[in-house]
Amino acid sequence: MTRELPSPADLHTHSTISDGTQSPRELVIAAAEAGIGTLALTDHDSTAGWEEASEAALDVGIALIPGMELSTRHGHRSVHLLAYLVDPENRALVDETARIRESRLTRAETIVESLSADFAITWEDVRAQARPGSTLGRPHIADALVAKGIAADRTEAFNDMLHPARGYVFPHYAPDPATAVALVRAAGGVAVLAHPATTGRSGMLSESSICELVDAGLFGLEIDHRENTTEGKVLLRSYARRYGLAATGSSDFHGAGKPNLLGENTTPSPVVQRIIAAADGWTPVSP
Template sequence: MSRVRSLPAPIDLHTHSRVSDGTETPAELMAAAAEAGLGTVALTDHDTTAGWAEAAAAVPATGVALVPGMELSTRVDWSSVHMLAYLIDPEAPGLLAETQRIREARLHRAEEMVASIARDYDIGWEDVVAQTEPGATVGRPHIADALVARGLARTRSDAFAGILHWRAGYYQPHYAPSPLLGVQLVRAAGGVPVLAHPATRSRADIALSSMIGDLVDAGLFGLEIDHRENTSEGRERLLALSKRYGLALTGSSDYHGSGKPNRLGENTTDPAVLEALIESATGSAPVLP
């Protein structure tokens, strides 16, 4: 019999708060999860665990269990690969140093992008700061919100499809470790790594298929298969990889509040998968109601 207490379903293992690029505070996110009928939610802000404490404090009032996590930035060549890191030790020195480096690179990239955009549009860095919570991981979504606030885009999605699209000429990459180093850092921090939405027709998706064996050997736990951005063909590829390598399959919303159309609970994870994930972790533990 498992020593892990089953967490309440439905289970959504990928959400964001204002600590990164969501539009709600961690406490507001937990309340939204309760309103959506979720039993368990993972907070996975980009490259930071700064929202954990506030989300955990909201567990008793909302009755929603919390799986502390993070979405770690990694990169294959020039393509981003996102890695969900669950139940890590937030003070693990290796991962802590790497996420600090990533956040600094994100900030520098954002400043350079805004300076470039400002040569053609009426926007300044102060507009981005106005859209960012103190201490938040600054990224392109905050630039998008600034563009919306200045009337240069209708919505965040419109900004990403227009001015912030790489074809517009303003996009710049930022530093991120390789997926292999990402898996190694997450496991060294006692956490459990899952590749986020890894079947979206990007060049990185194809590259990942060739390196998946090395990632599994390093400790990759699973693949996020039920996600609105994964293609039907990509899902078939993920199923095949799961069967070949014994990888777990998760489902999540990738909720960002009003920043994306994704809705809480639109995709969920099987409780048995979450139970196995918790069994695999040594860095931290879920917060139960």
Template sequence: MPDHAPVFEGPIDLHTHSSASDGTETPYNVVRSAKEAGLGALALTDHDSTAGWASATQAAHDFEITLIPGMELSTRLEHASIHLLSYLFDPTNPALLAETETIRDARLKRAEQIVARIGADYDLTWQDVVAQTTAGATVGRPHIADALVAKGLAESRSQAFQGILHWRAGYFQPHYAPTPLVGVQLVVAAGGVPVLAHPGTSRDRVIPESRLRLLVDAGLFGLEIEHRQNTPDAKEELYELAAKYGLVVTGSSDYHGEGKPNRLAENTTSPEVLAQIVKRATGSSPVYGAVARTA
């Protein structure tokens, strides 16, 4: 890591996905798109996977942009899915590696079971879903959505989630994931910096304060508040919680290429917050492009 604190220049987007999970662009092209969008730095945060880090690192050098290697870790609190953005951890940490492998296996089995149930009512097979994935990708419901679109059973990925893949349609089922507390502990033990992803998608989805306090005590570093899916009321409460517990606030696009309407840099994080994240991390280093210098 650098001897001096980095000074970041240009907009910063700390939540993006590639074809290593459920984005539609390769990791290399996500970084290229970030450069074209005018970003100074981005984080690649594929679901439960670091498979895109190497390609994204090469792109960061090629396009002179700063890359923050990361991951979006799946966790579950009772029936609620809670995602944990995890930055600059050690990708070789045995405990975190084992847990993400377990999660990916569970995602795969869940996807196969969902497809089998849908296939009983619609013309959809597992082979249709595999055709929408890339080698090594974390297979999930977005790939099923893409298969539904390819088969003419939905107009878009978003429409598939509003229709056949909506829980009310009867095909949904959860997959294994650790609790948020275990997730935070794993990331921190791997030298990473955990931030709760879009925790206010509805007023009822804001994590209970008693639970949040436990996560803070375990090393939770921030809340992703500026995100298009967080509601205004939830944002207001989240800002209050961030101030009360000394958590940093991030803003991100949650970019998935053409897989979601989210656009790069539609929400951004301040350079000061990114500098704090980098200072806290001990697991790995940013890939510094020409847009970051040291003070």
């Protein structure tokens, strides 16, 4: 039996390693100040912030569940997968995430080149918005658009210039969700589908697709998330009951990059314990 980690638990947050606005240490300190007992760091396709976040968690006395948010693609739809407690040195996972990050970087450069034909923005403007070690992507382009006065904030940038309908943006490489779930499981981790109902039933994966993910080893569904619709949450809870999936809740905190607040949604302690018991790739950091 694993020792119970302190509550409340916020299992989806981002640092400057991906598209958050706080360093891993700053994020952990902010979580402690917000009263979070257990925090998961889940930067996009990267484990680079684990060491700094782990040291900070021990310093401030909260628990840390190292993880990542893995990019996947189902047809034209971007699907994100929260991967907890994976082995960060698993060769297949390391190679796949490196391929995703490289594709995202190449895409970002091409997006900026396209935008520069119509807006006063350069690649140097985008690089200025990221800290060393960060994987440059659309959020940094959005920040550059804001810094240049072209957009009022990230939300406007994503709803306008960085919306696919404007023609500047195109997808980056990502594996299909079932392959990603199997990859996470092979790396000793636990896979939870991130915010699967942001556009309600019409934009969700079909039940048959959910079944494929269950067969591949899917552990849970992130249900309590501010962007999941009410209708979508009801359907997700029915899937969780039907297929024995865990139901998690998280803030998806990005610092100043989004309005999400630390701890606005949390995961019950028994579910946290199930995640820890199901993983053998890494162990939580506990005070």
